[in-house]
Amino acid sequence: MPGIFLRSDAIVVLSLGGIIFGLVYFAYKKMGYIEELKKTNSSLNTKLSELDAQAKIIIKTDLELNRTQEELDKRITTLLALQKFSQRLAGVLDKDTVFANIEESLLEDLEFSSCLAFLKNNGDIEVKSAINIRQDFLKEDFDFKKILDILEEKNIIVGSIESKHLLEITQSIESQLSLTSFIIAPLKINEEIKGALVLGNLSKDLNEGDKEVAEITARQISQTLENITMFEKLYQSQRELEQRIMERTKELTNALNKLERANKLKNEFVSAVSHELRTPLTSIKGYASLLANEKFGSVPQKVKTRLERINLQADALVELINNILDISRIESGRTEINITKNNLSMSLKECLDLLTPQAKEKNINLNLNAPPGLYANFDKSLIERAIVNLVNNAIKFTPEGKNVELILQDFEDKVKILIKDQGIGIAEEDKENIFKEFYRTKQATNNNIKGTGLGLSLVKNIVKAHKGTIEVESQIGQGSVFIITLPKT
Amino acid sequence: MGSDRNIQIAAALSVNRYSLEQAVKECSVKIKSQIKTGVIDFCLVFFSLPKISLDLPGEIKRILNPASIAGISSPYLIYNGEILKYGIIIIGFSGINPVVYSLTNIDQQTSAEIEENSRKALKGVLRHKMFSLMLFSNTAVNNNALIEGSQRMLGKSFPILGVSAARKNFTALQPLLTNYQIHNSYLLKNSAVNAIFRNPTIDYHYSIRHGFNPIGKTAYITEKEKNVIKTINGIPAASFYLRYFESNDSPKAADLREKLFMLYPLGIETADSQKILIRRPIRITPDKSLVLSGGIPSDRVRIMISTRQSLISAAGESAETAMQKVNNPKIAIVFDSVSRFKILGAEYKKELLELKSKLGNIPYAGILSHCQLALLESAEPRGSMYVQEHNICTLVIGEHKNARYFFKK
Ligand SMILES: Nc1ncnc2c1ncn2[C@@H]1O[C@H](COP(=O)(O)OP(=O)(O)OP(=O)(O)O)[C@@H](O)[C@H]1O
Ligand SMILES: [Mg+2]
Numbered sequence: 092m093p094g095i096f097l098r099s100d101a102i103v104v105l106s107l108g109g110i111i112f113g114l115v116y117f118a119y120k121k122m123g124y125i126e127e128l129k130k131t132n133s134s135l136n137t138k139l140s141e142l143d144a145q146a147k148i149i150i151k152t153d154l155e156l157n158r159t160q161e162e163l164d165k166r167i168t169t170l171l172a173l174q175k176f177s178q179r180l181a182g183v184l185d186k187d188t189v190f191a192n193i194e195e196s197l198l199e200d201l202e203f204s205s206c207l208a209f210l211k212n213n214g215d216i217e218v219k220s221a222i223n224i225r226q227d228f229l230k231e232d233f234d235f236k237k238i239l240d241i242l243e244e245k246n247i248i249v250g251s252i253e254s255k256h257l258l259e260i261t262q263s264i265e266s267q268l269s270l271t272s273f274i275i276a277p278l279k280i281n282e283e284i285k286g287a288l289v290l291g292n293l294s295k296d297l298n299e300g301d302k303e304v305a306e307i308t309a310r311q312i313s314q315t316l317e318n319i320t321m322f323e324k325l326y327q328s329q330r331e332l333e334q335r336i337m338e339r340t341k342e343l344t345n346a347l348n349k350l351e352r353a354n355k356l357k358n359e360f361v362s363a364v365s366h367e368l369r370t371p372l373t374s375i376k377g378y379a380s381l382l383a384n385e386k387f388g389s390v391p392q393k394v395k396t397r398l399e400r401i402n403l404q405a406d407a408l409v410e411l412i413n414n415i416l417d418i419s420r421i422e423s424g425r426t427e428i429n430i431t432k433n434n435l436s437m438s439l440k441e442c443l444d445l446l447t448p449q450a451k452e453k454n455i456n457l458n459l460n461a462p463p464g465l466y467a468n469f470d471k472s473l474i475e476r477a478i479v480n481l482v483n484n485a486i487k488f489t490p491e492g493k494n495v496e497l498i499l500q501d502f503e504d505k506v507k508i509l510i511k512d513q514g515i516g517i518a519e520e521d522k523e524n525i526f527k528e529f530y531r532t533k534q535a536t537n538n539n540i541k542g543t544g545l546g547l548s549l550v551k552n553i554v555k556a557h558k559g560t561i562e563v564e565s566q567i568g569q570g571s572v573f574i575i576t577l578p579k580t
Numbered sequence: 581m582g583s584d585r586n587i588q589i590a591a592a593l594s595v596n597r598y599s600l601e602q603a604v605k606e607c608s609v610k611i612k613s614q615i616k617t618g619v620i621d622f623c624l625v626f627f628s629l630p631k632i633s634l635d636l637p638g639e640i641k642r643i644l645n646p647a648s649i650a651g652i653s654s655p656y657l658i659y660n661g662e663i664l665k666y667g668i669i670i671i672g673f674s675g676i677n678p679v680v681y682s683l684t685n686i687d688q689q690t691s692a693e694i695e696e697n698s699r700k701a702l703k704g705v706l707r708h709k710m711f712s713l714m715l716f717s718n719t720a721v722n723n724n725a726l727i728e729g730s731q732r733m734l735g736k737s738f739p740i741l742g743v744s745a746a747r748k749n750f751t752a753l754q755p756l757l758t759n760y761q762i763h764n765s766y767l768l769k770n771s772a773v774n775a776i777f778r779n780p781t782i783d784y785h786y787s788i789r790h791g792f793n794p795i796g797k798t799a800y801i802t803e804k805e806k807n808v809i810k811t812i813n814g815i816p817a818a819s820f821y822l823r824y825f826e827s828n829d830s831p832k833a834a835d836l837r838e839k840l841f842m843l844y845p846l847g848i849e850t851a852d853s854q855k856i857l858i859r860r861p862i863r864i865t866p867d868k869s870l871v872l873s874g875g876i877p878s879d880r881v882r883i884m885i886s887t888r889q890s891l892i893s894a895a896g897e898s899a900e901t902a903m904q905k906v907n908n909p910k911i912a913i914v915f916d917s918v919s920r921f922k923i924l925g926a927e928y929k930k931e932l933l934e935l936k937s938k939l940g941n942i943p944y945a946g947i948l949s950h951c952q953l954a955l956l957e958s959a960e961p962r963g964s965m966y967v968q969e970h971n972i973c974t975l976v977i978g979e980h981k982n983a984r985y986f987f988k989k
Binding site: 139140142143145146147149150151153154157160161163164167168196296 | 665795796797823824825826835840843844883885887888923925926927
């Protein structure tokens, strides 16, 4: 039985063993499988973690890339904005417009949210621009001057609530302007701080780039302000100059007008007076000669001599009046000049012939130096009158025994008549004046040489009426040359 | 009815900032020169003005006299290759007359109220409806009720194309900029204006893309509540997220985080795992949860990354896809996102060029938006609708190829 038992036992044992073995084997197998699974799982996990680690690296690189891109973008937009800003400032000629060009969109492109710009103006502070700044706070005792004082030392202020060393100013800016970060750059005109530009932000941290942008913006504004100041100065002085020129011109025109009016009045007066005078003179002359010719009974010799003198003086007066009349007529264009083709050589000769007796009296040599038969266009009687006047002067102002020469020169389009003497001469300062009416030189009056000072005035007017010129060259004590130039046509 | 007529669409922009009347007139002249009949059924308006004026809808109504108007303000406008900060864009539609209604106080309403109010506004169910364009205030961004309520009213698979305007500055420190909507003669705030297009003569298609790719391993949301992710892989969501950035606690952290959220948003797979939705965290709560601006459709979450090129390509794909499927395209309406604009930086012009290259000669106009709402294109017959961010959505409207049969009466 034990055998059986054993057997059965063995069977039990065996079968148990088998089961156990099976179980163990199965368990063993299963465990291996699980191990395997665990292994794959863990390697998968490692791989996934690796994937995550890679993701972190990728993100890190990407973030870096993004930052660079952003920085680049910012630079580009800032540059473009600054460029646009400077273009807009280019033509600006008044200060207010400069600040009006700081617009919100510009600030946005420059990555600032607020702007405050102010300038000193005769000790006062003028706020020129305030964008997104709480205006109500500005009215309170915001310390603008303090900012300018600090700028004198520091040149640029970069501040945020954290910058302790600027605590005072920072606090006032924070509380009064409600900015948490800001840059203050000076506005200078000719190297002198005249104001400041505050660029601020609500949230951003400021970096070197922002500082640069603020500096460039402030410099651009400064430059424009400087240009405007210069322009204003220039404009001012130009205005003053213009004003002065205008005043002067006005004065001159007034004077000229007065002169013209006076001249006209004079001419009118002269011609009126001359007429008035001529009539009685003619009758005086008439009575004098009637008396002298004893038409009213015999006259004693003494009285006769006096009457002849009256007659002569009356002649002189009539001559004078005629001269005055002629001057004013020619001057006012009331004389009709009658220009025709004439033999000038001949005319000169006739004039000389007329004056030869006078010259002989003073023992003066009268010479004519003229090409024969030179024709020109002129008014015969007027030009002859002019020549007679000049030669008459030459004889009058030349001492006895000297020479007077009359020269005629022919040019292509003009002729020149020179009246040359060896007389008392004319001082430099008199050369212009002698052509004015009644003007006589000291030399003439001192030497007691008679005359009224009308001759040259008449000559000048005659020459002018011919569109010619008259000049004089002279040296005191040496003699004078009067040169008439007449156009041929 | 307008559907008897040929479809004509014309877009116009005025950048006149000083006279509203003048600006609207400028647009009107351009629109009327292109719409020969002179009859304008509907105006879609995008605007950004330095100062808001209550008169705007009235001026449009007075000068262009459309049957209905829908509009939205945004700090940035898109108009044929340009991004503008100021201006008025008016798109005039002739032969297309959508049903327009509006919902007000949308930040406070429950989805049941939205449904109820929509029903009241619509005065019954519409027989024909194709798709709708919903312009809503960004006050509704965190409130799913608007979408849920609208879907319950219009049908779960009804394509609503939505957009909420951009916030001016992209930092959490700045309050939301007030955002205006126009419904006919009214200028609204905190509202949604929905224009339901229904003319069978219309052919349309839209496509929404973001150009982001997942990076790192898929993580699992272990605890969430509405639009708040509390834990991911068992650890606080913010800690999980920030592990990727070795972020320290410097004073810059808040700013930096904003930037991280923008550059590396979360991606949450849709319930069917077909697509990944972009979810930009809005903020981190004290218990280190992440608050998102839209719902959380699944538990699978990724970190997303993009390059400028991938974003530009996405814009191109969106335009191309929409263009390809539309017969006789007449206009493209583009809802781009401010985040994309910010990430693209100086290269945003390239995106506009890319759009132009795909859209050919048709005009395009739109806004930079805060978030976009669209039915995802899906292999399944009915896609699901999600609020999305960082996307560009192009809607192309054209004329149905059988349109001429509809004209016959
Ligand atoms: N040839 C000359 N040499 C020196 N002085 C002269 C000469 N001709 C003129 N003058 C100066 O110019 C003055 C003006 O001359 P003008 O002929 O006008 O007057 P006048 O000869 O003194 O008087 P009138 O000619 O009226 O009888 C003269 O008084 C004289 O001082
Ligand atoms: Mg004389």
